[in-house]
Structures are given as structure tokens and as C-alpha cells.
Amino acid sequence: MTAKKTVLITGANKGIGFETAKRLAELDYFVFIGSRNPENGLLAVKELNALGYKNVESIQIDVTNSESIKNAKVTLESKIQKLDVLINNAGITGEMPQNASSITLSNLRAVYDTNFFGLIEVTQHFLELLKKSDEPRIVNVSSDLASLSNHKNPEYPFYEAKVTAYCSSKTALNAFTVMLSHELKNETRFKINSVNPGFTATDLNHFTGTQTIEQGANAIVKYATIGNDGPTGGFFDDQGEIAW
Known part of the structure; x- marks a missing residue:
């Protein structure tokens, strides 16, 4: 590979993940498009190839499936x-509504399997x-919506969005x-951060977001x-640090 750096992006066959893949390919990273569905991953690569990006490749990875994660590691x-x-x-939002008093444990577990447990296992x-x-x-x-400070602030624009499982x-x-x-603080080369893309119009929110994919x-x-x-070890959006 001639690209100077490599990147794996889970859920990169569409939405923000796809846009991120395109942007990093522009920066000469070799991009591995992580996709749960192999066919969707290949279609994403084909689309990027058509735009002139050859430094991309699809890799099948289902973050809720241990065997799939292990296979993706071996492949990489x-x-x-x-x-x-x-x-x-x-990531997924889960079934709605998600009131704290009535959300089903099956719904809660499904969201955590992707957004939390799957993320940890992949990492x-x-x-x-x-x-x-x-x-x-x-x-x-x-x-x-992960910020507890926001959820306690009535002035927060999405104060009413108490989506229990997702948040x-x-x-x-x-x-x-x-x-x-x-844990890795002595590994000073590591930079590990949580990032908020913002309320972006994707199929995750049925395209109700107020930001573009590019934003x-x-x-x-x-x-x-x-x-x-x-x-x-921080929590950021494109404007700077966010309160936990």
C-alpha cells in the first residue's frame, strides 16, 4: 500500500461513516470500509472508486458478532x-419510544450491544x-445527547430528548x-477521544437532522x-470541548 496511514471505520458504508471515509481517502489514508453487510461495503467502495479514490477497501465486520470481529482482525x-x-x-438508536419507566430490556440490550459492548470488543x-x-x-x-450536563440543563435545545437506551x-x-x-496515558502516542458529529441528517434520525453529512x-x-x-480522553464537537 502506498498510502501513508491506515484507518478502519465501522459502519462506513453509508452516512457520516461514508463521508468520513471519503474525506480520509482524500488525505491519502488507506481506508477500510467496515460494513456489517458485505454487499453494502462493496457498493460503497465502488462508489468511492467512481469518485477517483482507489485507496479504499471493504471489510466485513458486525460489531455485535464476536466471530465477525475476530475474522475482521485476521483479515486486516x-x-x-x-x-x-x-x-x-x-451505532443504532433502537426502537421508540424509550421512556425510562417502560423501555424493554430487549430494546436496551440491543442498543448497548452495538453502541457500547460492540465498540469495546472492536477496540x-x-x-x-x-x-x-x-x-x-x-x-x-x-x-x-450523551452529556449528563446537557440533560440537566433546561436551556439545552434537545432537553426533552430523553431517549433512554440511545442516550x-x-x-x-x-x-x-x-x-x-x-489506562494508556503512558502510551503518549495514543489520542483517544469521544466525538459528537452533531444533529446530522442521516437514516439514524430519519433525515430530520439539521446538519449536512459533510458538516x-x-x-x-x-x-x-x-x-x-x-x-x-476528551469529549468534543467541531466547536471544541463538550461538558460530560
């Missing part, structure tokens, strides 16, 4: 010596490859970011490519 290890960036983008499996990079980066795609799974994701960055990818790309003087 056969292709590259190191992984420079891991972007944990795959743990690819840490070995990341540690071989000179400048390893992990971006955990979160949401401002709390992203709060838990943020806690994992803090714990992992602390949504800005913060993810920024923290995937930060230098060695950049922050770690």
Missing part, C-alpha cells in the same frame, strides 16, 4: 502491519495493531473513552487526524 492483519486510526462509528481486538502505529488514534463517535449507551461509551485513555464528518476527521500535541 493479513493486509497491513499496523493500524493508525480506528473510528468506532457503527480491544484492534489495540494490538494500533500499538504498532507511531501515532495511533481512536475516535469513538458519541453524541451531545445512556453514548454516556457509557464516553466513560469507556475516559477509562481507556487513562457531521468535520469533527470526526479532525480528531482522527490530530497531531501529537492534541488532546486525549
Whole structure:
């Protein structure tokens, strides 16, 4: 591979993940398009190829399936010596409504399996490859709906959006970011952050978001490519730090 750096993006066959893949390909990263459905991954690669990006490849990975994650690791290890960036983008909202008093445990578990447990398992499996990079980066795609400070603030624009499974799974994701960055604090090359894309129009919210896909990818790309003087263990959007 001639690209200077490598990146794996989960859930990259569409939406913000796809836009992030395109932007990083523009920056000469070799991009592995993580997709639960292999056919969708191949279609995403075909679309990027048509736009002139040849430094992309599809890799099948279902973040809720341990065997799929292990197979993706083996596949990646056969292709590259190191992984420079891991972007944990795959996520779901779950079934609605999600009132705290009545949400089903099956709905709660399904959301956490993707947004939290799956993210942790993917990260743990690819840490070995990341540690071989000179400048390893992990971006955990979160949401401002994860902020407990926001949820206690009546002035917050989405104060009424108490979506129990989705919001709390992203709060838990943020806690994992803090714990992992602390554990690896002596590995000063690592930069591990939670990033909020903002309320972006994707199929995740039935295209009701107020931001474009391009705007949504800005913060993810920024923290995937930060230098060695950049922050770690934080929670950011494209305007700066967000309160936990």
C-alpha cells in the first residue's frame, strides 16, 4: 500500500461513516470500509472508486458478532502491519419510544450491544495493531445527547430528548473513552477521544437532522487526524470541548 496511514471505520458504508471515509481517502489514508453487510461495503467502495479514490477497501465486520470481529482482525492483519486510526462509528438508536419507566430490556440490550459492548470488543481486538502505529488514534463517535450536563440543563435545545437506551449507551461509551485513555496515558502516542458529529441528517434520525453529512464528518476527521500535541480522553464537537 502506498498510502501513508491506515484507518478502519465501522459502519462506513453509508452516512457520516461514508463521508468520513471519503474525506480520509482524500488525505491519502488507506481506508477500510467496515460494513456489517458485505454487499453494502462493496457498493460503497465502488462508489468511492467512481469518485477517483482507489485507496479504499471493504471489510466485513458486525460489531455485535464476536466471530465477525475476530475474522475482521485476521483479515486486516493479513493486509497491513499496523493500524493508525480506528473510528468506532457503527451505532443504532433502537426502537421508540424509550421512556425510562417502560423501555424493554430487549430494546436496551440491543442498543448497548452495538453502541457500547460492540465498540469495546472492536477496540480491544484492534489495540494490538494500533500499538504498532507511531501515532495511533481512536475516535469513538458519541453524541451531545450523551452529556449528563446537557440533560440537566433546561436551556439545552434537545432537553426533552430523553431517549433512554440511545442516550445512556453514548454516556457509557464516553466513560469507556475516559477509562481507556487513562489506562494508556503512558502510551503518549495514543489520542483517544469521544466525538459528537452533531444533529446530522442521516437514516439514524430519519433525515430530520439539521446538519449536512459533510458538516457531521468535520469533527470526526479532525480528531482522527490530530497531531501529537492534541488532546486525549476528551469529549468534543467541531466547536471544541463538550461538558460530560
